[in-house]
Amino acid sequence: AQSVSQHNHHVILSEAASLELGCNYSYGGTVNLFWYVQYPGQHLQLLLKYFSGDPLVKGIKGFEAEFIKSKFSFNLRKPSVQWSDTAEYFCAVNARNGATNKLIFGTGTLLAVQP
């Protein structure tokens, strides 16, 4: 069965610090990978996605992620975080099988950025 692991449940950083959130997945087939962000009290928003091609993908708000197939990883990075980046971050894998198209989410990482 497909699964997604986010090992960092809670990360606290100071502004301007660099960020890396880990994401590992378990799926034997071709994967499509996503990072979603959920700001306090809000809905999920897509940060970035990987379908194919360049394994380093850039998303909104200065975020990027690197797909490393050999490590089954898709870590999220940002060189310098801001207080406004405080949110919950979810890694997800798209399990595509025929007509089904469902996202399997990791358990999320709560990022708190201190001013």
Added chain:
Amino acid sequence: DTAVSQTPKYLVTQMGNDKSIKCEQNLGHDTMYWYKQDSKKFLKIMFSYNNKELIINETVPNRFSPKSPDKAHLNLHINSLELGDSAVYFCASSHVSRFGAFFGQGTRLTVV
């Protein structure tokens, strides 16, 4: 215009009641979903409809019944609500041939 909209945003109700949550998308997507986010923020898919046809039905109590009157709408009806149903329910939509999904604002359901 809101791409995926859900109503209501908040729902407080007593155990045993029946309630519905509505979802509409104006993106022209052909697939819609319901996800449940529990108190620990864990997100799990419940249902998926493609062109009004149920294609994913995860292990969900049969008290939960999705209804899709057309491609743009996917409603969730819950019978005999229980305390454990308290959660945030997110509607989402996507095009089956394009991956990822757009999420609604969520409905925070509290069963007392």
